């Protein structure tokens with residue numbers, strides 16, 4: 001027990017020195033008082049014999065606060081530790097790497113019996129029930145040609161994450177989505193309409209019952225600074241991947257826009273496919289997933305760290321993620337990953 005008086009003396013000395021650092025500048029009326037108060041705190045924390053116990057929670061708290069003020073909400077201190085160890089970063093495409101501000105470039109009726117405006121009325125009314133960014137674009141497109149959707153007329157609306165939507169309107173069973181929606185409509189083969197559409201677009205299929213009755217294509221663009229954020233992750237020795245439910249062509253077009261920032265691309269994925277790939281990545285090293293949609297929730301939950309897009313993302317993604325990005329700026333991710341090292345000073 002001989003060390004108790006020794007600790008007492010050291011503690012007192014540290015407190016006295018820290019007090020000097022804060023009081024003397026006040027007495028001398030120096031200009032930059034906050035600098036001296038900061039120095040006093042540094043002396044107090046680092047000179048304290050309990051430093052080993054105190055320094056980690058103090059550093060963690062500082063990092064969490066700093067991250068939160070810049071819109072990077074980390075739910076627990078453990079996430080900060082894991083974040084520093086991440087070796088693979090997987091990103092969803094629509095709404096995460098891209099802006100999800102679609103413009104409809106093409107909307108067609110493929111049946112001579114179905115009037116284009118009528119089809120657009122049904123599609124926009126059903127899409128009014130969906131929170132997917134494609135839905136907003138289709139509704140805007142309908143309004144731009146004086147077609148007003150009436151969501152109240154839609155019955156039995158269903159959302160199929162990563163595939164599309166279904167609704168019954170005016171006695172018609174209508175399925176809208178990607179290739180996979182054909183199976184929901186009871187159609188086993190998908191007619192190859194992509195060849196007629198311009199490359200790199202998201203393509204939508206409209207089925208009335210089992211019949212392919214219409215198609216549309218939409219264009220989206222990368223978020224500002226997306227390539228830079230991915231390159232920064234690569235400079236931290238982290239592998240980058242994009243996992244999307246969209247078609248191969250649209251995925252390839254985004255990959256081309258990003259230069260060599262993406263190491264791996266997987267397209268036409270269902271929510272469970274994204275989760276399976278995250279599992280495979282985890283066998284290679286600590287993995288994080290960044291996503292916004294309902295179809296990202298299983299992958300966000302499976303990853304060592306799940307980051308959800310707080311503003312544009314779905315409530316489920318936000319609930320599932322360990323970190324919420326309170327802005328749509330994915331550049332905050334590499335900055336957030338550096339935080340722990342910066343605050344601890346290594």
Ligand code: ADP
Pocket residue numbers: 092093094095127130132134135161162163164165176177178179202203204243244245246247293295
């Ligand atoms: P990502 O994985 O790139 O974020 P999404 O979550 O946007 O992909 O969904 C994958 C695909 O599912 C879309 O590209 C689209 O074809 C289809 N889809 C999803 N929701 C809808 C919807 N409301 N209307 C039409 N298609 C949809």
Ligand code: MG
Pocket residue numbers: 092093094095096291292293
């Ligand atoms: Mg998405």
